[in-house]
Amino acid sequence: MIQKSFYLIACMKLLMEILEREIKDFKERVFPDKICFTPIGIIHSSFKELKGMPIQYSQSLSEGILEIFPNYQDGLKDLNGFSHLICLYHFDMVKLPVPLQSKPFLDNKVHGVFAIRTPFRPNPIGYSVFKIMKIRKNEILVRNIDVLDKTPLLDIKPYIPEFDVVEANKVGWIKNKSS
């Protein structure tokens, strides 16, 4: 009985330690003026300039390499079991501020920046889904690249159709225009 209690207390202490390590104190939560990230790697592609780049990853068959910096390499364990990954990156060539409304590639009417997929966004974060071809050490060979060479890489997540395939039935201005 005593042994069981000790075990329970030890478990709870460990849990508290884990929670404390991972989560900030709610009392100290302040809404931030700015949020900073550190690149986890660099994207290598054949696109050295904007000219000739694919508009969307879904329309690209180009291959490229996501080079993960060595100190993050352990984070790739078991990613090779997935066929596709979600890639978040920084459109680092975009000059701020950007216009809040503009014409997208696929239309000649002006739309809000949050209703189009332009790289010229208030926070120029790119989102692409790439097919995983091969992972070797800290390098991921991917297909469907629509990213400029030497683009800073922010995050990689596994693409999981059960989560990420959404039945969207309204596509606004892009209807009948995307292909």
Add this chain to the structure above:
Amino acid sequence: MIQKSFYLIACMKLLMEILEREIKDFKERVFPDKICFTPIGIIHSSFKELKGMPIQYSQSLSEGILEIFPNYQDGLKDLNGFSHLICLYHFDMVKLPVPLQSKPFLDNKVHGVFAIRTPFRPNPIGYSVFKIMKIRKNEILVRNIDVLDKTPLLDIKPYIPEFDVVEANKVGWIKNKSS
């Protein structure tokens, strides 16, 4: 003929000006140590603590409000034509550094952070797809919220099935575990 040339030159000048305004000079491109963003709004939800939160947006029927700060409101034009949006946000309660490998909710084995969907990531950027219920001025009422109340909002993009529905045929460790 002269008139035509003038017109052409004026057009090209305008184009150069637009390009120069939007894109940085390649010669000045330096790989960044850190990348900073400014929140464009705040996410309001009923989740005041981590306890009881949905693991994934696809498993949530909760509603919440994306409050866009007034200076970005013009960017929402025509978003109301879409049924779903992609939301990028900052997991601001995550303490850094995070472990590079850990057990996800759905498994009892350790996987790399880039092969799981945990919020505890080197760059804690959240990705969710929400159903748009109503847009009024600078507020978007959405469904499928899986985000802590008062979370800083980074970007909104329209969800476009033709781009974003990917035929992924391998889901690694998560196979037969996600439901």
